[in-house]
Amino acid sequence: MQFASNVLSRKGHYRHEGKASDYDQVRELYLRVLSAEERSNLHSNTSRLLRVADNIVIKNYMIQLNAIDPLYSQGVWAELPRARQAEADFTWEEVEEASKEAHLVGKNVSPSSSSTPRGRIHTDE
Numbered sequence: 001m002q003f004a005s006n007v008l009s010r011k012g013h014y015r016h017e018g019k020a021s022d023y024d025q026v027r028e029l030y031l032r033v034l035s036a037e038e039r040s041n042l043h044s045n046t047s048r049l050l051r052v053a054d055n056i057v058i059k060n061y062m063i064q065l066n067a068i069d070p071l072y073s074q075g076v077w078a079e080l081p082r083a084r085q086a087e088a089d090f091t092w093e094e095v096e097e098a099s100k101e102a103h104l105v106g107k108n109v110s111p112s113s114s115s116t117p118r119g120r121i122h123t124d125e
Contacts (some may be wrong), residue, residue, distance in 0.1 A: 022103045023068050030072055041073065047079030057092045060105075066095050067102035 034042065049059050058080075065073035073095065077085065 020103050022068075028069050030069055039072075043072075043075035043079045048078065050080060051084055055087065055089050058088065059095065062090075062095045063102050064105075066099035066117045070096075073099075087110045 030039065053061070060123075061068065062073045062077060063077060
């Protein structure tokens with residue numbers, strides 16, 4: 001008898017899915033398409049919404065932004081109020097290290113037919 005798991009997932013339909021190349025398109029947009037002023041507006045608008053987010057949300061979002069480009073995460077972080085930054089319970093070293101595997105978050109990527117999940121979800125634990 002087979003039971004359903006409580007994990008909602010979908011089959012990846014792209015060869016690059018679960019690979020660092022997932023970020024190539026948005027990286028190009030951020031670095032080559034947006035002007036300096038547009039990037040500044042993006043940082044400001046994003047940080048405005050993150051002000052009310054929980055620390056774990058901010059940390060995970062910074063990890064994803066850092067995977068796109070470190071200047072992106074640093075730009076958003078710099079726009080957060082200093083008091084909000086002081087409340088953070090993570091370091092930039094943690095953000096930088098976790099961003100190396102950000103493309104695996106939420107993915108069930110297996111090198112062979114193994115069903116071992118490699119995607120990591122960063123929690124407060």
